[in-house]
Amino acid sequence: MATGTPTRALFMLFGGTGDLALRKLYPAIFNLYKKGSLSNDHFALIGLSRKELTDDEFRAKIIDSVSSEADQPEQAQAFASHFYWKSHDVTNNDHYSELSDLADQLEAKYATEGNRVFYVSMAPRFFGIVAQSLHDQGVLSTNGGFNRLVIEKPFGRDYASAKELNDALTSAFNENQIYRIDHYLGKETTQAIPVLRFGNPMLEAVWNHEYIKDVQVTLAEKLGVEDRAGYYDTAGALRDMIQNHTLQIVSYLAMDQPNSFVDTEIRREKVKALESMEIYDAEGVKQNFVRGQYGAGPDSVPYREEPGVPSDSNNDTYAAGKIVFNNHRWGDTPFYIRSGKKLADKQGRIDIEFKKPLVDIFAKGTKQPAELQGNVLSFYIDPKIGVTLSVNTKDSEQGLHTETIDLNYLQGADRAAQVPLPYERLFHDILTGDGTYFASWPEVAAAWKFVDPVQKLWDQEPGDFPNYESGSMGPKAADDLLARDDNQWYWPHNVH
Ligand SMILES: NC(=O)C1=CN([C@@H]2O[C@H](COP(=O)(O)OP(=O)(O)OC[C@H]3O[C@@H](n4cnc5c(N)ncnc54)[C@H](OP(=O)(O)O)[C@@H]3O)[C@@H](O)[C@H]2O)C=CC1
Numbered sequence: 001m002a003t004g005t006p007t008r009a010l011f012m013l014f015g016g017t018g019d020l021a022l023r024k025l026y027p028a029i030f031n032l033y034k035k036g037s038l039s040n041d042h043f044a045l046i047g048l049s050r051k052e053l054t055d056d057e058f059r060a061k062i063i064d065s066v067s068s069e070a071d072q073p074e075q076a077q078a079f080a081s082h083f084y085w086k087s088h089d090v091t092n093n094d095h096y097s098e099l100s101d102l103a104d105q106l107e108a109k110y111a112t113e114g115n116r117v118f119y120v121s122m123a124p125r126f127f128g129i130v131a132q133s134l135h136d137q138g139v140l141s142t143n144g145g146f147n148r149l150v151i152e153k154p155f156g157r158d159y160a161s162a163k164e165l166n167d168a169l170t171s172a173f174n175e176n177q178i179y180r181i182d183h184y185l186g187k188e189t190t191q192a193i194p195v196l197r198f199g200n201p202m203l204e205a206v207w208n209h210e211y212i213k214d215v216q217v218t219l220a221e222k223l224g225v226e227d228r229a230g231y232y233d234t235a236g237a238l239r240d241m242i243q244n245h246t247l248q249i250v251s252y253l254a255m256d257q258p259n260s261f262v263d264t265e266i267r268r269e270k271v272k273a274l275e276s277m278e279i280y281d282a283e284g285v286k287q288n289f290v291r292g293q294y295g296a297g298p299d300s301v302p303y304r305e306e307p308g309v310p311s312d313s314n315n316d317t318y319a320a321g322k323i324v325f326n327n328h329r330w331g332d333t334p335f336y337i338r339s340g341k342k343l344a345d346k347q348g349r350i351d352i353e354f355k356k357p358l359v360d361i362f363a364k365g366t367k368q369p370a371e372l373q374g375n376v377l378s379f380y381i382d383p384k385i386g387v388t389l390s391v392n393t394k395d396s397e398q399g400l401h402t403e404t405i406d407l408n409y410l411q412g413a414d415r416a417a418q419v420p421l422p423y424e425r426l427f428h429d430i431l432t433g434d435g436t437y438f439a440s441w442p443e444v445a446a447a448w449k450f451v452d453p454v455q456k457l458w459d460q461e462p463g464d465f466p467n468y469e470s471g472s473m474g475p476k477a478a479d480d481l482l483a484r485d486d487n488q489w490y491w492p493h494n495v496h
């Protein structure tokens with residue numbers, strides 16, 4: 001994935017020995033180093049947290065973290081030699097001036113040209129204070145390089161807290177220096193959506209309410225809460241998966257064509273789409289949203305018995321909803337969204353259901369119960385990567401009988417293994433200064449404004465939990481939500 005001159009950069013990673021850093025961030029940076037997008041000579045990384053570590057102890061963790069990606073052990077060792085550790089409490093101002101001194105030294109040693117990337121991979125309550133302290137305590141580069149601030153999720157827990165956080169960040173950094181991570185935007189299929197839409201006039205021509213019956217976005221997980229109850233029980237599926245990943249995907253599906261494929265233009269169209277979602281009042285939420293919490297299942301304990309989860313938790317581990325757009329493109333075409341833990345299968349997918357032909361001229365020759373079906377365009381996000389299109393054709397028997405088949409492009413294991421990891425793609429874009437696949441503040445704000453009334457109602461009224469079995473497809477009410485419109489979840493019901 002090396003494009004252009006490799007970027008020189010000094011990284012400062014807050015939360016340097018955290019779970020995310022060790023499992024995802026270092027392997028991603030390592031892949032960029034291997035592929036040459038990051039200058040092999042002119043980069044360094046300062047890992048930061050309160051822990052007291054020597055550089056060698058930190059480097060041993062790095063080697064361990066990237067070893068499965070290394071072609072040979074020496075490669076991982078050479079990479080790790082660029083890593084430095086600094087014990088740093090983000091609430092202690094004195095530590096920032098020490099950090100600034102170390103950054104200056106390493107910048108000179110590695111000739112990183114004043115390019116600084118600050119990655120905050122810590123509990124969200126620290127995002128604002130780190131940004132402000134970096135600015136106020138003089139850690140930002142002033143000699144012509146770039147300063148880029150990367151913020152992990154979650155970005156707030158409602159519109160008000162997100163705005164407060166954003167105000168803190170923008171008092172220290174400009175919007176174009178801020179990279180809000182949403183790792184679903186680093187996934188292959190998400191990035192393919194605009195190309196499939198705007199690169200194929202035959203698709204874009206029918207991408208509207210006249211031809212599309214409904215759109216379904218599913219981010220289903222097989223795993224449960226695992227060891228993240230401390231965070232997850234205060235978040236829930238609506239905040240954890242819908243407000244960010246799901247609505248970002250929706251924005252790519254719903255937006256109008258940007259004038260060109262640059263971040264400013266794309267963001268403008270995404271915001272327009274998100275801002276045209278109808279915001280529900282309490283009655284609207286009851287009609288259009290469904291929540292769930294998993295109960296026991298084969299080999300599974302109920303959510304309320306998971307380690308760290310209160311036995312009376314009212315948290316949602318499943319959320320589904322119907323989005324209506326108040327705009328000309330989408331008219332009365334609903335977008336159905338859902339995400340949940342402990343479901344039957346891990347599937348991230350989008351199913352676009354097109355309307356059936358107005359008249360079925362083949363009906364007489366069709367073996368019952370077959371009849372012409374509406375085409376379905378499915379995008380596979382995870383774990384399969386690809387796209388399929390169901391079309392009507394003739395079966396091979398004597399006489400004229402129709403059947404539905406799938407035209408499919410699903411990546412084989414070899415090609416899928418070559419696909420860059422989401423965090424690798426996102427780091428690449430941070431280094432090149434491309435904000436296309438990061439959430440802008442107006443997008444985040446619009447998503448919170450849509451989600452807030454739902455969360456508010458759910459916080460006020462306890463759910464009737466548990467209401468779905470672990471390993472099932474979620475609460476029955478989510479099927480009813482579509483049935484009311486004479487629709488059905490395409491997956492798994494209609495997948496052939
Ligand atoms: N883990 C994951 O799979 C995912 C995580 N995220 C997000 O990534 C971020 C990090 O998550 P994760 O890595 O799991 O968290 P961890 O709890 O594993 O790591 C938190 C880090 O913060 C450091 N830290 C805590 N307090 C301070 C302080 N006062 N000063 C300096 N450092 C401090 C800790 O080190 P020490 O105690 O030594 O100070 C530790 O390195 C969060 O925003 C999370 O929501 C997002 C998606 C997935």
Ligand SMILES: O=C1O[C@H](COP(=O)(O)O)[C@@H](O)[C@H](O)[C@H]1O
Binds near residue numbers: 221
């Ligand atoms: O952001 C999150 O995403 C993961 C699912 O990500 P995936 O890439 O494995 O599909 C989810 O498990 C987690 O709860 C959430 O915080």
